[in-house]
Amino acid sequence: MGTTPPVNPINAGDTAWVLASAALVLAMTAPGLALFYGGMVRRKNVLSILMQCFMVLAIVSVLWVVYGYSLAFGKGSGFLEPYIGGLQWFMLNNVSTSAPNPDYGPTVPHQAYMIFQCMFAVITPALVVGSFAERVKFSAFVLFTILWLTFIYCPIAHMVWSTDGLAGHSWGALDFAGGTVVHMNAGMAGLVTALFLGKRVGTNKPGMHNVPFVMIGASLLWFGWFGFNAGSAVAANNLATSAFVVTNTATAAAAISWAVMEWIFAGKPTMVGAASGAVAGLVAITPASGFVNVGGSLWIGFLVSVFCYSMVAWVKPKFGYDDTLDAFGVHYTGGLWGALATGLFAVKAINPNGSGVFDGNPGQLLTQAKTALLTTIWCGVGTWIICFLIDKTIGMRATQEDEVFGLDLSQHHERAYTILD
Amino acid sequence: MKLVIAIIQPYRLDEVKKELYAAQVNLITVSEVLGHGRQVGVDEFYRGVKETGNLLRKVRLEIAVNEDFVEPTVKAIIKGARTGKIGDGKIFILDLPRVIRIRTGEEGSKAIG
Numbered sequence: 001m002g003t004t005p006p007v008n009p010i011n012a013g014d015t016a017w018v019l020a021s022a023a024l025v026l027a028m029t030a031p032g033l034a035l036f037y038g039g040m041v042r043r044k045n046v047l048s049i050l051m052q053c054f055m056v057l058a059i060v061s062v063l064w065v066v067y068g069y070s071l072a073f074g075k076g077s078g079f080l081e082p083y084i085g086g087l088q089w090f091m092l093n094n095v096s097t098s099a100p101n102p103d104y105g106p107t108v109p110h111q112a113y114m115i116f117q118c119m120f121a122v123i124t125p126a127l128v129v130g131s132f133a134e135r136v137k138f139s140a141f142v143l144f145t146i147l148w149l150t151f152i153y154c155p156i157a158h159m160v161w162s163t164d165g166l167a168g169h170s171w172g173a174l175d176f177a178g179g180t181v182v183h184m185n186a187g188m189a190g191l192v193t194a195l196f197l198g199k200r201v202g203t204n205k206p207g208m209h210n211v212p213f214v215m216i217g218a219s220l221l222w223f224g225w226f227g228f229n230a231g232s233a234v235a236a237n238n239l240a241t242s243a244f245v246v247t248n249t250a251t252a253a254a255a256i257s258w259a260v261m262e263w264i265f266a267g268k269p270t271m272v273g274a275a276s277g278a279v280a281g282l283v284a285i286t287p288a289s290g291f292v293n294v295g296g297s298l299w300i301g302f303l304v305s306v307f308c309y310s311m312v313a314w315v316k317p318k319f320g321y322d323d324t325l326d327a328f329g330v331h332y333t334g335g336l337w338g339a340l341a342t343g344l345f346a347v348k349a350i351n352p353n354g355s356g357v358f359d360g361n362p363g364q365l366l367t368q369a370k371t372a373l374l375t376t377i378w379c380g381v382g383t384w385i386i387c388f389l390i391d392k393t394i395g396m397r398a399t400q401e402d403e404v405f406g407l408d409l410s411q412h413h414e415r416a417y418t419i420l421d
Numbered sequence: 422m423k424l425v426i427a428i429i430q431p432y433r434l435d436e437v438k439k440e441l442y443a444a445q446v447n448l449i450t451v452s453e454v455l456g457h458g459r460q461v462g463v464d465e466f467y468r469g470v471k472e473t474g475n476l477l478r479k480v481r482l483e484i485a486v487n488e489d490f491v492e493p494t495v496k497a498i499i500k501g502a503r504t505g506k507i508g509d510g511k512i513f514i515l516d517l518p519r520v521i522r523i524r525t526g527e528e529g530s531k532a533i534g
Contacts, residue, residue: 202432401506404432419455419478 009100011107014235018105018112021231024224025119029126030057032220036279037130039213040206040272040325044406045134046416052141056126059145064118065092071154073104073117073162082166084155103163105234116231117157124153124182130327131190134207135200135403138411140396147386148189152379157181159378160371173371174346174354174364176243177232179287179338180375187332188376190323192383197397199322201404206325211271218275222251225282229289242350243289246297247282253301254281261309273309276330280308283334288342291354296345300338308333336372343368422517422533423491427482428456429502429510434480437501444497446490448534450483459507479510485517487530 034053038046060068067090074085089095092111101110125145132141159165160173160181167173167180175181208214229247233240258277259269266273284304285297292300311329323329343365346356355361390396397403402410409415429437434451441449455476486494495512503509522532 202435404430419453 009107010098010109011235014105014107014237015109015112017236017240018108018116018231018234021227022112022116022119024227024231025116025123026057026224028221028224028228029119029123030054032217032224033123033126033129034217035213036217036221036275037133037325039210039215039217040208041133042203042207042406043209043417044408044415045207046209046408047414048138048407048411049129049133051138051412052129053126055142056129056145057122059142060122060125060149061118063146063149064121065114066090068121068149068154069095069114069117071150072121072157073114075162075164076158081164082159082170084158085162107235113234116234120178120182120228121149121153121157124178124186125149125189127182127186127327127331128189128193130325130331131323132193132197133324134407135197135324135397136193136407137395137398137402138407139394140390143390143394144193144386144396147390148383151386152185152189152382153181156185156375156378159374167371167374171367171370172364173367174291174342175287175339175371176290176342177229177286179283179335179342180371183283183286183331183335184339184372184375185335185379187328187330187335188379189383190327191321191332192380193387194321194323194328196384196387196391197322199320200324201400204320204322208272214272214275218278221282222278225251225286228282229286232290239290239351242293246292246294247285247289249294250285250288250297250301250304251278251281253298254278254284254305257302258305258309261305261313265309265313276308276312276326277305280304280330280334283331284338284341286335287338288345291342291346291351291356293345293347293350296341296347299345300341303341304334304337307337339368339372340365422520422530423486423488424515424517425482425484425486425491425494425498426513426515427484427498427502427510428454428479428512429482429498430504430508431478431480433502433504433509437482437498440497440501441484441494444490444493446484446486446494446497448484452481452483454479454481458511477508485520485533487533 030053034050038049041049067087070087070089071085074089076085095114096110098109100106100108101113105113125148160168160175163169225247226244230240230244233243255274255278259274262273263269281301281304284300288300308330311333312326316323316329344357346354347359348355356364387396398407398410456479457477484494498512520532521528
């Protein structure tokens with residue numbers, strides 16, 4: 001009479017999908033976002049963008065396993081509990097490579113979920129790069145990344161996604177893959193840094209030195225985003241399939257509607273416009289991807305480009321802030337629309353955990369708006385304080401001389417292209 | 422007729438163009454060139470190895486003008502390009518014996534503007 005062996009909760013298919021998704025999300029940052037942004041700057045600054053994206057990947061990867069994951073996803077204690085986690089998972093202590101964490105991914109090893117989330121923490125500060133591009137000092141950027149991950153990203157991820165966070169757990173906010181945590185957060189930080197640094201010298205528009213880079217980058221973002229959204233199901237199941245399909249649909253719809261907006265208001269549809277539309281669609285569907293059906297995703301996709309195009313083409317010139325590559329215009333605007341749209345279009349038939357206004361739950365829209373406001377305020381105030389501290393210590397902005405000379409040569413002693421050889 | 426050739430810092434191009442338009446000089450040819458004057462280039466690093474004295478990017482303007490426009494053109498270029506730092510560039514003024522407009526076959530002063 002032997003005892004029955006315990007059932008192994010780990011599912012091989014789920015684990016494979018989560019690990020593959022983590023790799024897909026890595027590809028979003030480097031090379032995806034790096035090329036998307038890199039193509040949009042002037043030639044003299046392309047390496048500074050590639051370097052910043054690449055170094056975010058390296059720096060955050062290290063911080064995340066040391067303390068970031070614990071602060072974001074660990075249980076908090078005392079009055080801080082709703083805002084930030086503890087240090088019980090410092091150096092991945094007790095984050096198992098074999099046993100799951102039932103709260104976050106009951107069928108995959110806890111570390112698989114941890115490394116998947118690591119890639120989200122990587123891309124978020126990398127998105128901010130788009131707003132302060134072409135004028136930030138590299139050393140200030142490194143310090144900014146470390147402080148911003150610690151005091152902005154980790155708390156907001158905790159509030160929205162952890163099992164004891166303020167917005168997700170207490171309020172019941174829906175954010176499947178990071179509309180607030182990643183996109184509104186990065187976009188808001190972008191606006192604050194752009195305002196803090198002021199305008200670039202001698203230009204107020206993207207340099208667009210390599211449009212093919214922009215297209216390749218946007219396509220890699222689209223590709224990697226399947227890991228971002230479908231991977232957020234933390235299982236290879238029906239929800240992952242649904243998220244995959246609505247992600248593709250909304251992105252396609254947004255690429256079309258941006259091109260149409262340009263065709264109507266600017267005369268011709270452009271490659272950069274279609275690529276920007278696709279990215280806006282990806283952003284907007286992110287929080288909704290695990291809650292909406294195909295009909296909802298079409299609305300989300302077609303409308304997001306209308307909002308983002310308006311921000312980029314009309315609002316930005318009117319106010320005159322130098323959001324170099326429109327991280328605010330696309331990610332904040334698209335993220336806000338996605339967060340609210342989740343409250344409109346979520347249906348129980350897709351995910352029993354969420355239903356929105358059109359599914360008979362009008363209160364959800366308010367919860368979504370509250371969470372968006374929380375993200376905006378926390379990130380806005382926090383990012384300004386970080387900028388202020390960096391500026392008072394090591395200085396945030398490159399000297400005017402370095403800026404006009406180009407950040408590639410002035411910050412890295414390298415240049416991307418040669419003329420004669 | 423004169424041919425005004427100016428070598429300027431690339432990032433001053435927008436300013437110089439603005440000043441030229443303000444002086445009613447609307448026809449220019451711009452090319453990208455490499456070179457250095459007293460700056461003697463700048464250091465670059467390749468995997469930690471220093472390479473000194475690389476050529477710097479400059480922008481070269483070519484403007485063909487009638488005599489009346491020589492001084493306004495020169496003034497506009499200086500106004501737009503001068504920062505007071507080494508590397509601001511140079512202006513060369515050459516005699517221009519013949520100018521032909523390809524479309525009409527016109528020659529001389531008529532063809533220039």
